Amino acid sequence: MQSEKFGAVVIGGGFYGCEVARELKQYFENVLLLESESDLMQRASYRNQARVHQGYHYPRSLLTSLRSRVNFSRFINEYKGCVYSEFEKVYAIARSFSKTSAAQFKGFCDRIGAPIGPAADELRALLNPHHVEDVFSVLEYVFDSAKLKDIVKVRLAEAAVEYELNAMVERLRYVGDQCRVEFRHRGEIREVEARYVFICAYSHINGVLWRSDLPLIPMKHEFAEMALIDVPEELKNKGITIMDGPFFAVMPFPDRGLHTLHHVRYTPHHWWTDTPGEGYLDAHKHFESAPRETQYEHMIRDATRFIPSISRSKYVESLWEVKTILPRSEVDDSRPILFRPVDKVPNVICVLGGKIDNVFDVIDYIREFVESNGVKI
Numbered sequence: 334m335q336s337e338k339f340g341a342v343v344i345g346g347g348f349y350g351c352e353v354a355r356e357l358k359q360y361f362e363n364v365l366l367l368e369s370e371s372d373l374m375q376r377a378s379y380r381n382q383a384r385v386h387q388g389y390h391y392p393r394s395l396l397t398s399l400r401s402r403v404n405f406s407r408f409i410n411e412y413k414g415c416v417y418s419e420f421e422k423v424y425a426i427a428r429s430f431s432k433t434s435a436a437q438f439k440g441f442c443d444r445i446g447a448p449i450g451p452a453a454d455e456l457r458a459l460l461n462p463h464h465v466e467d468v469f470s471v472l473e474y475v476f477d478s479a480k481l482k483d484i485v486k487v488r489l490a491e492a493a494v495e496y497e498l499n500a501m502v503e504r505l506r507y508v509g510d511q512c513r514v515e516f517r518h519r520g521e522i523r524e525v526e527a528r529y530v531f532i533c534a535y536s537h538i539n540g541v542l543w544r545s546d547l548p549l550i551p552m553k554h555e556f557a558e559m560a561l562i563d564v565p566e567e568l569k570n571k572g573i574t575i576m577d578g579p580f581f582a583v584m585p586f587p588d589r590g591l592h593t594l595h596h597v598r599y600t601p602h603h604w605w606t607d608t609p610g611e612g613y614l615d616a617h618k619h620f621e622s623a624p625r626e627t628q629y630e631h632m633i634r635d636a637t638r639f640i641p642s643i644s645r646s647k648y649v650e651s652l653w654e655v656k657t658i659l660p661r662s663e664v665d666d667s668r669p670i671l672f673r674p675v676d677k678v679p680n681v682i683c684v685l686g687g688k689i690d691n692v693f694d695v696i697d698y699i700r701e702f703v704e705s706n707g708v709k710i
């Protein structure tokens with residue numbers, strides 16, 4: 334590091350932290366990004382279903398679906414090098430226990446302007462009509478998480494953002510209007526000073542707050558498993574999502590040439606919440622120590638009811654991660670973002686992204702924040 338004083342320090346080198354740091358570099362001469370892993374974008378930004386949402390997923394949250402529509406176009410333009418579009422995408426509506434009927438789903442897509450049409454016969458034939466009310470062709474893509482990381486690294490270099498890997502932030506302290514950021518790096522404790530600190534640590538945001546004696550933000554965490562599977566030939570270039578409730582999606586995962594299987598009922602193994610005023614369970618420590626017994630057999634058994642040929646898939650391994658959402662997302666399955674200065678410490682800002690493409694909403698918040706705080710450009 335050239336300097337021990339920074340205009341802004343960003344904690345967490347996932348997609349959000351990297352993009353936040355890059356944006357901040359426009360306003361501050363020195364920006365430092367600190368990441369605890371040995372490379373950028375190894376956690377939730379890699380271990381996810383890689384769907385570039387276009388709104389279809391959120392029939393119960395109009396705002397989230399409309400934001401997705403806007404952000405979809407922007408994402409596929411600005412990150413085209415990592416977007417994989419060459420597959421057929423269908424959404425099928427379950428006959429039983431779906432919170433949305435086929436007619437409602439179609440009406441909702443028309444309302445938000447998301448392209449939708451009847452699925453071709455050969456796609457319908459993949460699904461069991463006893464369990465599926467209707468099947469729609471949609472326009473949705475996936476991204477290659479490894480290629481996204483490469484793009485992000487090039488852009489960080491172009492913007493001259495400094496970053497330090499293997500740098501685990503332990504806590505924050507205040508001296509006047511400056512914040513001292515204490516982090517462990519290769520066995521040593523180091524400290525830098527910053528005017529602003531952005532905590533983009535996803536499931537670990539409260540870990541940093543807790544160790545800094547700052548109030549926790551209410552959050553819900555799920556210990557999540559997604560199976561990586563090698564699907565049979567007829568499913569190879571397809572992405573199929575069963576809506577709307579305790580169902581599943583099987584989507585291409587380009588970085589591995591496999592498919593992910595994410596099941597609403599079996600992907601979360603257990604969950605817990607962070608509640609202000611109560612104790613704190615360290616999400617990262619829990620992630621390291623929690624038992625990992627795959628629920629793949631349950632996932633595939635249920636998926637086979639809807640897509641009989643999926644039973645011939647080969648299980649390869651599972652991707653595990655702590656998935657973090659805001660409690661209010663529980664009600665309508667929405668994925669709003671969090672951009673919140675800490676109470677009484679307004680130069681420490683917590684950022685939680687709901688989906689990859691929501692990053693543009695965060696960038697907008699940063700611009701507003703910079704303007705309203707008179708940060709010098």
Ligand SMILES: Cc1cc2nc3c(=O)[nH]c(=O)nc-3n(C[C@H](O)[C@H](O)[C@H](O)COP(=O)(O)OP(=O)(O)OC[C@H]3O[C@@H](n4cnc5c(N)ncnc54)[C@H](O)[C@@H]3O)c2cc1C
Pocket residue numbers: 344345346347348349350367368369370373374375376377378379380381382383384385386500501502503533534535536537538540541557558559654655656657685686687688689690
């Ligand atoms: C199972 C699952 C499926 C998902 N599917 C999708 C999908 O299909 N489409 C979609 O758009 N979104 C999906 N998401 C959501 C998406 O993955 C997240 O919204 C996004 O990756 C969050 O990015 P991030 O940078 O905030 O988090 P992360 O990528 O987790 O980055 C946080 C970083 O902070 C680092 N860190 C933590 N604590 C510290 C510390 N104290 N010091 C230094 N560094 C620290 C971590 O190592 C990590 O690299 C899914 C998420 C999960 C878990």
